[in-house]
Amino acid sequence: MIGFIQQLQRRTPLGWLQLNRHKSRFLVALSGIAFADLLIFMQTGFQAALYNSNTRLHRSLEADIVLINPQARNIANLSTFTRRRLFQTMDVPGVKSAEPMYINTVSWKNPQTRKETMVLVIGFNPDKPAFNLPEVNSQLDKIKLQLDKIKLPDTVLFDRGSRGDYQEAIAQIEQGKTVTTEIERRTITVSGLFKIGASFIADGSLITSDQNFLRLFPRREPGSVNLGLIQVQPGYDPQQVATALQKHLANEQDVKVLTKEEFVKFEEHYWQTNTAIGFIFSLGVSMGFIVGVIIVYQVLSTDVNAHMKEYATFRAMGYQNRYLLSVVFEEAIIMAMFGFLPGFAISTGLYALTRSATNLPLYMTLARAVQVLIMTIIMCMISGAIATRKVLAADPADMF
Numbered sequence: 578m579i580g581f582i583q584q585l586q587r588r589t590p591l592g593w594l595q596l597n598r599h600k601s602r603f604l605v606a607l608s609g610i611a612f613a614d615l616l617i618f619m620q621t622g623f624q625a626a627l628y629n630s631n632t633r634l635h636r637s638l639e640a641d642i643v644l645i646n647p648q649a650r651n652i653a654n655l656s657t658f659t660r661r662r663l664f665q666t667m668d669v670p671g672v673k674s675a676e677p678m679y680i681n682t683v684s685w686k687n688p689q690t691r692k693e694t695m696v697l698v699i700g701f702n703p704d705k706p707a708f709n710l711p712e713v714n715s716q717l718d719k720i721k722l723q724l725d726k727i728k729l730p731d732t733v734l735f736d737r738g739s740r741g742d743y744q745e746a747i748a749q750i751e752q753g754k755t756v757t758t759e760i761e762r763r764t765i766t767v768s769g770l771f772k773i774g775a776s777f778i779a780d781g782s783l784i785t786s787d788q789n790f791l792r793l794f795p796r797r798e799p800g801s802v803n804l805g806l807i808q809v810q811p812g813y814d815p816q817q818v819a820t821a822l823q824k825h826l827a828n829e830q831d832v833k834v835l836t837k838e839e840f841v842k843f844e845e846h847y848w849q850t851n852t853a854i855g856f857i858f859s860l861g862v863s864m865g866f867i868v869g870v871i872i873v874y875q876v877l878s879t880d881v882n883a884h885m886k887e888y889a890t891f892r893a894m895g896y897q898n899r900y901l902l903s904v905v906f907e908e909a910i911i912m913a914m915f916g917f918l919p920g921f922a923i924s925t926g927l928y929a930l931t932r933s934a935t936n937l938p939l940y941m942t943l944a945r946a947v948q949v950l951i952m953t954i955i956m957c958m959i960s961g962a963i964a965t966r967k968v969l970a971a972d973p974a975d976m977f
Contacts, residue, residue, distance in 0.1 A: 595880060595904075595908065599880070602876060602879065602880070603912075605876070606872065606873065606876040606912050606916065607912065607915050607916045607919065608916075608919075609868075609869070609872030609873070609876070609916070610869055610872065610873060610912055610913065610915075610916025610917070610920065610953065610956075610957070611916050611917075611918075611919040611920040611923065612868070612872075612920070613865050613866070613868045613869030613872065613916075613920070613953075613956065614865070614869070614916065614917055614920025614921065614924070614949055614953055615865075615920045615923055615924055615927075616861060616862075616864065616865030616868065617862050617865040617866065617869075617949050617952060618920060618921070618924035618927075618928075618941075618945070618949055619861075619924060619927065620858050620859075620861035620862045620865060621858075621862055621945055621948070621949070622924070622928055622931075622939050622941075622945070623858055623861075623939070624855070624858035624859070624862075625938075625939075625942075625945070626937040626938055626939045627777055627848055627854065627855065627858065628844075628845045628848060628849075629938045630774060630775065630776035630777060630937050630938055631651070631652065631776045631777055631778060631844055631845075631848060632841045632844050632845060633773050633774055633776070633938070634652060634697075634699075634773055634776075634782070635652070635837070635840050635841045635844055636837075636841060637708045637709055637773060638707065638708060638709070638806060638837065638840075639706055639707055639708055639709050639806065639808070640707075640806035640807055640808060640837060641807060641808055641809040641815040641818070641836065641837055642807040642808075642809065642815055642818060642819050642822065642834060642835070642836055642837065643804055643805065643806060643807070643834075643835050643836075643837060643840040644658070644662060644663070644666070644675075644804065644805030644807065644832050644833070644834060644835075645658075645803075645804060645805075645832070645833050645835065645840070645843075646658045646803075646831055646832065646833065647830070647831070647832070647833045649833075649843075650847055650851065651778070651844055651847040651848070652680065652697075652778065652844055653680075653682050653697065653778045653779070655680055655803040655804065656803075657798075657801035657802060657803055658801070658802065658805075658831040658832045659800055659801065659802075659831060660677055660799075660800045660801070660802050661800070662805060662826065662829060662831070662832045663675040663676070663677060663802070663805050663807075665825065665826060665829075666805070666807055666822055666825070666826075668825065669818065669821050669822050669825050670813075670818075670821070671809050671810050671813035671817070671818040671821070672807055672808075672809065672810070672818065672822070673807075673808045673809055673810040674705065674807070674808045675805055675806070675807045675808075676701065676702055676705045676707065676805070676806045677701070677702075677787065677802035677804070677805060677806075678699065678700070678701045678707055678802065678803060678804040678805075678806055679699070679700035679701070679787060679790045679791070679794075679797065679802060679803055680697065680698070680699050680700075680803045680804065681697075681698050681790075681794055681797075681803075682695055682696070682697055682698070682778070682779055683695070683696060683698050683760055683761065683793070683794075684696075684760075685758060685759065685760045685765075685783070686758045686759045686760075687741055687742065687743065687746075687758070688743075688746045688756050688757065688758040688767065689742055689743055689744075689745050689746040690741070690742050692741075694741055694780045694781075695779045695780055696736075696739070696779050696780060696781045696782060696783055697778065697779040697781070697782045697783070698733075698760075698782075698783045698785065698790060698793060698794075699782060699783065699784050699785070699790075700784075700785050700786060700787045700788075700789060700790025700791070701784075701786070701787055701806075702786070702787055703727050703728055703786050707806055708771075708784075726768040726769060727768065727769075727784065727785050727786045727789065728786050728788070728789075729766075729768070730789065730792065731763060731764060731765045731766060731789060731792065731793075732765065732766045732767075732768050732785065732786075732789060733765055733766070733767055733768070733783045733784065733785040733789065734767070734768065734769040734770060734771050734783065734784040734785070735747075735750065735767045735769070735770055735771075735781070735783060736770075736771060736772060736773050736774070736781040736782040736783065736784075737770045737771070737772050738772040738773060738774035738775060738781070738936055739774075739775055739780055739781025739782070739936065740775035740780040740781060740935060740936045741780055741781070746767070747770065750767055750768075750769065750770055751770070760793055761793060761794075763792075763793060765793075771784060774936055774937075774938065775935065775936040775937060776937075777848075777854070777937075787799075805832075807822075815836050815837070816836055819834050819835070819836050822834045866952060866956055869953065869956040869957075869960075870956050870959050870960050871960075873909065873912060873913075873956065873957050873960035873961075874960035874963050874964055876912070877905060877908060877909060877960055877961055877964035878963075878964045880908065880964075881905065881964050881965075902965050905961050905964055905965045906958065906961045906965075908961070909957035909958055909960060909961035910954060910957065910958070912957055913950075913953045913954045913956070913957035913958075914954075916953065916957075917949070917950050917953045920949075920953075921941075921946060921949075924941065925941045928940060928941050
């Protein structure tokens with residue numbers, strides 16, 4: 578290893594000298610790579626935000642196992658199953674509790690702007706907190722000491738992470754003032770706040786009691802639920818309990834048993850395979866990669882053509898093809914590293930801008946940065962491999 582490092586130190590950085598000699602060409606190449614990286618960063622970022630935003634609710638559930646209808650497509654299209662299945666689960670060893678949850682999307686009037694927007698309404702038993710959200714649980718703790726706010730008729734908790742203009746309404750709620758609006762021509766009161774965040778499905782969420790949910794949606798049968806939230810007793814493995822539940826409910830055609838992790842993957846799979854948006858983001862990443870390969874190839878190919886006589890001279894002097902190829906690959910790696918930096922910086926800024934405008938969970942992560950850097954290096958190496966064909970064809974007898 579030490580000998581290899583000493584050899585690198587003695588080696589003339591011919592690739593860097595060639596790039597540095599034509600600064601304008603070098604800057605154009607860096608701009609192209611940065612643009613390709615920007616495309617990849619934005620597409621991978623939007624794709625991650627798609628999956629994360631649409632599974633935040635799933636991850637926040639206070640449950641080890643979830644029951645859904647086999648016909649369910651995603652969190653906004655869950656279908657229903659009979660509540661009797663929840664009582665049946667209590668016969669399985671390891672099941673601690675089984676609680677119903679009701680979910681539906683609805684258009685409501687923004688209490689601040691009075692404009693209609695789509696939100697997700699979630700109903701559950703307030704005596705059995707269904708979310709691992711500190712703000713929601715604190716509301717429920719206060720209820721035990723005073724009145725149970727969301728048990729009051731037409732009372733809801735509002736998602737402070739919703740997309741839209743809600744600053745004034747949120748400030749009023751925090752001050753304890755009454756904020757009212759309408760859902761399905763019914764006046765409701767917003768009595769508290771929590772935070773899950775906007776998604777691609779809805780601009781926000783509302784939490785209320787199961788009784789209030791049924792008041793808002795009178796056509797919904799109380800015995801028809803969307804989710805069954807099952808908690809496992811301490812000492813039991815959720816996967817083993819889920820397997821036992823599957824066997825116990827094998828003859829029931831209206832229910833499917835999933836662990837919490839499987840429920841998250843169920844939602845991700847829907848967006849990956851059943852919607853065009855998941856395919857579009859993946860296609861965008863591929864297009865960014867191809868654009869980068871083409872741009873780097875054009876630069877390297879031009880550089881090789883401009884120095885073809887020099888490469889032929891090296892061959893006449895006895896330099897092996899390996900050395901000539903290393904010069905081209907050196908240029909490719911240098912361009913990859915220097916082109917990645919501005920693409921990374923601009924993407925980080927655009928992430929923050931998009932996050933502020935849409936309330937989507939769009940963050941620059943170390944894993945994504947490393948992933949795009951590796952893709953950039955591979956992109957430039959592919960371009961270098963294509964460009965080296967001309968170097969190998971450099972024959973001194975033809976040049977002089």
